[in-house]
Amino acid sequence: MDVKDISTVAVIGLGTLGRGLAETLARSGRAVIGVDTDPAAAARAAGALDASLARAVRRGDLTGREHRSAMAGLRTSTNLQAAADAEFVVEAVPESYEAKRDVLRALDAVVRPDTVLATGTNALSVTRLAAGTARPERVVGMHFFHPAPVMRLVEVVRTVFTSPAALDAVTALARGLGKEPVAAGDRPGFVADGLLLRYLNRAAAMYESGYASRDDIDAAMRLGCGLPMGPLALLDLIGLDTARAVLEAMYQESGDRLDAPAPVLGRLTAAGLAGRKSGRGFYRYAGDGAAARAHRPAAAVAPPAGTVGIAGSGTMAAGIAEVFAKSGHRVVLAGRTDAKARAAREKVASSLRRSVDKKRMTAEAADAALGRVGTAGSLDALAGADLALEAVAEDLDVKRGLFRALDGVCREGAVLATTTSSLPVVACARATARPEDVAGMHFFNPAPAMGLVEVVRTVLTSDAAHARVRDAALAAGKHPVDCGDRAGFIVNALLFPYLNDAVKMVQDHYATPDDVDTAMRLGAGYPMGPFELLDVVGLDVSLAIERSLHEEFRDPSLAPAPLLERLVAAGFLGRKSGRGFRAYARD
Known part of the structure; x- marks a missing residue:
């Protein structure tokens, strides 16, 4: 079947997803038959589609004529027989194998032999669903993302039965709808959910273990990775019950422990705390769905933490020096030689010049920041530092040696911090005679641009040292998140x-x-x-x-x-x- 032959389509199931699919297909100029066995759902669908199209007109995304044409091409029914004239049918019934199997089997007796059947499942086996029909070669997975009219991705899922003609027709149809089709084989979660939900599940398990707080996990992934939402806030948006159901389906298919839903998802769901739609999940929500508590609480900026000493002369050392200098701190860059330290200071100067060129800061402010950066070819210059950071090679032996040296140089009461991203902080602390004064301070690269600092507390770190590292991060204009001393931090x-x-x-x-x-x-x-x-x-x-x-x-x-x-x-x-x-x- 050529996509040009698809002029009439049917959508089975008119819940939230089904209505979105009906709108998407109607806006393409095709005749759309919406079918739902619930008369109330069928009746609501036309009104919901009309209201959604009206909003699109107000936004300028659609003309009034296109709105009227789409509504004229829509009809709803409670009888599956209404799909008999469709060249393409997509089911959007609840995510239950039995429900989807029954719909696809019933369509066998209704539609034409060449009609392509698509399942909108996001986790169930398309192969198993196809095998339950009379003509499995015409069954394809077509996973739209919510909200369907807005999201551009469509995963087109092939099975061992799928004919090339059916696959090509569905792929071309997706492109004709203005979507970006991605080919996927039939495995749990397909591509996007298979990766996304595993990541979200790990985040839920991390929170449940008490390793890091809800707010810190979400802030870490937004600020450290540039993601639009933190994982726990995203789970609330998806719906904890929905996420758990998809993970459970993935686990049933794969048997992989990582797909088994984190227990906290089950407990919250059982308590009716399903996320935004219920008003409470990991967060509380107001009636309009907005978080009643901000995901990134505003923190008062601490005053400068005195003199900051930085041991190192590479990119990260220069970046951290720039961060502290711009926030009003006096900085000493200590390299292995004077020449290396001066080269690191020139990296700071070059970065500041680029900021001036891009009008991110004035020339006067850049000159003042650079004036706060001193250099030295020896660690002895860090003797008066209030905070001494190491930013050398990610090698434990190298870092331990440096901490032994800092222990002999830095004044009593100074806080020593490592910028490691993966090594055990406690091993660095144990190289000193004052492990209670040692913590992790993991900046992200490039340090001047990235807003996150992971503050790593070991089993030996004192409350005072931990508080001073957090204050130093705040004073540098960064968002600190607390985590324990284990591989990968958050x-x-x-x-x-x-x-x-x-x-x-x-x-x-x-x-x-x-x-x-x-x-x-x-x-x-x-x-x-x-x-x-x-x-x-x-x-x-x-x-x-x-x-x-x-x-x-x-x-x-x-x-x-x-x-x-x-x-x-x-x-x-x-x-x-x-x-x-x-x-x-x-x-």
Whole structure:
């Protein structure tokens, strides 16, 4: 069947998703038959569609003529027989295998032999549903994302039975609707939900374990990764009952422990706390669905924390020096040599000049900030620092050696901090005679631009040192989040298993890097797809973090994907080497 032959379509099930599908199809100029066995739902559908189209006209997204044409092409019914004339039928009944199977079987006796049947499932096996029909070759998965009229992604799911003609027709139809179709094989969660819900499930488990607070987990992922929403707020938006049901379906199909819903999802759902739609989930919500409590509580900016000493001369050291200098602190950059320290200060100067050029700050403010940055070729210059940070190579032996040196140089009462992103902070603390004064202060790269600092407290860190590190982050204009001393802290512990899962998808020939990136950008609203991000971060850096997570937690699911290991061994490290999951032009 050619997509040009699809002039009449039917939508079975007129709940929220079904009404969205009906609107999307009606706006394409096709005749739409909406079917729901509940007379009230069928009656509501036309009114809801009319109101939604009217809003689109007010926004300027639709003309009045298009509105009238779409409504003229819509009819609703409570009888499945009404779908007999459709060339394409999509079901949007509740996410139950029995309900969907019964609808598809009933359609066998109603529709024409060449009619394409699509299931809107987001987690159930399309193969199993297709096998229950008389003509499984014409059954395709077509997973629209909510709200269907707005979201551009459609996952087109093939089975071992699906005919090329049916697959091509559905793919072309999706494009004709202004959507971006992504090809997916039939496995739990397909592409987007398979990656997204595992990540959300890990976040729920992290919260349930008491490792980090709700607000800190959400702030960490928004500010550390640039995501539009934190994972717990996103679970509330999706609906905790919906997320749990999809995860349960994924688990039933895969048997993978990581797909088993975190117990907190079951407990909240059982208590009727399903998220925004019920007014309470991880957060409380007002009647309009707005969070009654802000996800990022405003924190008063602390005064400058005195002199900040930074041991290191690389990109991160220079970035942190710029952050503190711009916020009014006196900074001492201590490199292994005077020349290295001066080169680091020149990096600060260059970055400040770019900010002036982009009108982010005045020339006077830039000059004042640079004037606060001193340099030295020896750690002895940090003797008077109130806060001494190390920003050297991510090597535990190197960092421990540096902390032993800082212990002998820094004054009594100074707080010592490591900027490590993955090494045990307590190991650095134990290299000193004052482990109670040592904490982690993980800045994100580039430090001047990224708003997050993970404040890592070890079992030995004192309350006073912890409070001073938090105050220093606030004084630097950053948002501090508290976490314990374990591999990955918050951000990397949630981000890198998600990236590893994406690599395994490609490794298993389930989807291409382009399709996975498209699915996560359009389906989840992420600023970058996982393979874009891996190439930016560096495949070698990603591999090192994934190895550290696997070594600490000993979870087989956290073992780095063999494909990632092979690419790093071949020297394909991402943008910096000119080749990673994609090839890049070298400057």
